[in-house]
Amino acid sequence: MNRPNLEQTDVVRKLIIDGKFVMPVAGQTFGTYNPATGELLATVAQGDAEDIDIAVKAARRAFEGPWSKFTPFQRQEVLLKFADFVDRNFEEFSMLDTLDMGMPISLTRGRRQRAIGMIRFYASMCTAITGRTLPNSLPGDVFAYTLKEPVGVVGAITPWNAPLTSTIWKIGPVLATGCTMVLKPAEDAPLTALRLGELALEAGVPPGVINVVPGLGTVAGAALAAHMDVDKVAFTGSDATGRQIIEASKGNIKRLMLELGGKSPDIVFADADLDRAVPGAAMGIFGNSGQICSAGSRLLVQRSIYDAFVERVADFAKGLKVGNGVETETQIGPVVSSRQMKRVQSYLGIGVDEGAEVVAGGSRIVEGQLGKGYFLEPTVMKNVVPTMRVAQEEIFGPVVTAIPFDEPEDALRIANGTAYGLGSGVWTRDVAKAHVVARGIRSGTVWVNCYGLLDPVIPFGGYKMSGYGRESGHDHVEEYLATKSIVLQNG
Ligand code: NAD
Secondary structure (H helix, E strand, O other): OOOOOOOOOOOEEOEEEOOEEEOOOOOOEEEEEOOOOOOEEEEEEOOOHHHHHHHHHHHHHHHHOHHHHOOHHHHHHHHHHHHHHHHHOHHHHHHHHHHHHOOOHHHHHHOHHHHHHHHHHHHHHHOOOOOOEEOOOOOOOEEEEEEEEEOOEEEEEOOOOOHHHHHHHHHHHHHHHOOEEEEEOOOOOOHHHHHHHHHHHHOOOOOOOEEEOOOOHHHHHHHHHHOOOOOEEEEEOOHHHHHHHHHHOOOOOOEEEEEOOOOOEEEEOOOOOHHHHHHHHHHHHHHHHHOOOOOOOEEEEEHHHHHHHHHHHHHHHHHOOEOOOOOOOOOEOOOOOHHHHHHHHHHHHHHHHHOOEEEEOOOEOOOOHHHHOOOEOOEEEEOOOOOOHHHHOOOOOOEEEEEEEOOHHHHHHHHOOOOOOOOOEEEOOOHHHHHHHHHHOOOOOOEEOOOOOOOOOOOEEOOHHHEEOEEOHHHHHHOOEEEEEEEEEOO
C-alpha cells in the first residue's frame, strides 16, 4: 500500500510559493495531529501576512506571464495529467485525509470516482468557455460580442472536513479558466492541499499558478482576504468567518464566493420507503461524524411514524462501528480535534437542558484506544422543538435532532425556519408531493429519496446564510470568469 511517509514528524512540510518549497519568512511552524490518537502527524510551515504577500505577487506574475498564453487545450492537457497523477496516488490521498482529519478509509477511498471525475470535469470545461455575439439596436454598423476572461488572482480558503474534494473544488475552476491562486488550507488538516500543490507542479502547472500557504485563519487567512491584489476570494467555512471575509474584502471590492454552514432538514413522510429512509437519513448525518456542511442534522418525521422511525434511526446509530479511520470496518471516525469535540459536547449539554431526550449516544468514548482520540457516539435527540438551539445552530458533529410534523405545510415551515439553506432531503413515494416540497424548500440542493449525493456536474451551494456562489457544474466555472463586452463600430 502506498502510505504517505509521515513517520518523520521533524521534517517540516514547506509552503509552496512560485513553484518552490520554502520556509515562511518568520520561520514559524505548527503541528497537525491525528484525531484518532491525538498524536503529532506532521510539522507544517506556518505562513503569515508576509508569506501571503509573496505568494500573491507570485500568483500575479504567473497570471500575467506564461500561464496567460496557455491555450484552452493546453490547460485541459495539464488538468487531465493532474487527474491521472491524483488517480495514481489516490491511496496516498485517502490515507492522508484519514490520518489528518479522521474520515474513515472506506469513505476516503470511496471518493475516488468523484474526486478524479471532478478534475476531468474541469478539464472538459476549458474548451467550453465561450462568449456570445450580441444582436443590438445601436446606430451604425455595430458588431458587439462578449469575451469571458479569467477574474485574476484567487484567494482560496478551505475548511478541514473534506480536504481532498474541497481543495479540488478550488483548484479545478482556477486551472479551467486561466486564473491563478493562493490557497490557504485549514490548519487542522493541511497535508492534502500541500500534496495536491506538489502534484500539480509535476503535472505541468507553471510555477506561481497554485501557491499553497498553510497558516492560521486569523493571520494568513485574514491577510489573503484583505489583500489588495487578490481579485476574488473563494471561501468555504463557517458563517462567522464568512462575515469576517466579507468585511476584509471591502478594501478592493473583491468578488466573493461563500460556501458556508447549514442546518439541513431531512423530511420523512409516512408514505416513504422506510427501509431506505432509515439508513439514508442516518448516514445523511452520521457520515464523516456529522462534519459535512450539508449534513441532514434536523430529522423532520411525520407524526404518525415519528416514534417508530426515530427508534429505528436510534437503533441504526447504536449499531454503527465507531473506530480509528484506518481500519476498513470503521464506519464512524473521530471528530477532527479536541476543540471540535468540546463544541459538540457542549451542544449535547445544551440539548438536554432545553428538554431534548437522548435516545442514542450522547457521550464521548473514553475506554481503550479510542479514549486517546476524539470519538463521540452517534447521537439521536428526540422531542426536539424547532426553536431549540440544537435545532437552529450548526453543531457539525454526529448529532441529529428529530422533530415531528403533521402536514407537508408544517414540514416546509419548520424546514425553512432556520437562518440556513444548504441541503435538504425529502423521503416519500408520492412524486407530486416530492415536487411540491422540493420547490418549497429554500435550500441550494434538495435530495429526494436519497441524501448527500454529489456529482461534478451538479451545482452545490447555499441559500440564505449558507452563502452564495455554486461549486460544481457550469455555474462554478462562471464564478471564475468576468464578462467583457466589445462594441465595434465599423467605418
Ligand atoms: P472556519 O470558518 O473556522 O475555517 C475555515 C477556514 O477559514 C480555515 O482555513 C480557517 O483557517 C480560515 N479562517 C478562519 N478565520 C479566518 C479569518 N478571520 N479570515 C480568513 N480566513 C479565516 O470553518 P471550519 O471549522 O474549518 O469548517 C467548518 C465550517 O465549514 C462549518 O460551518 C461547515 O458547515 C462549513 N463548510 C461548508 C461547506 C460548503 O460547501 N458550504 C463545506 C464544508 C464545510
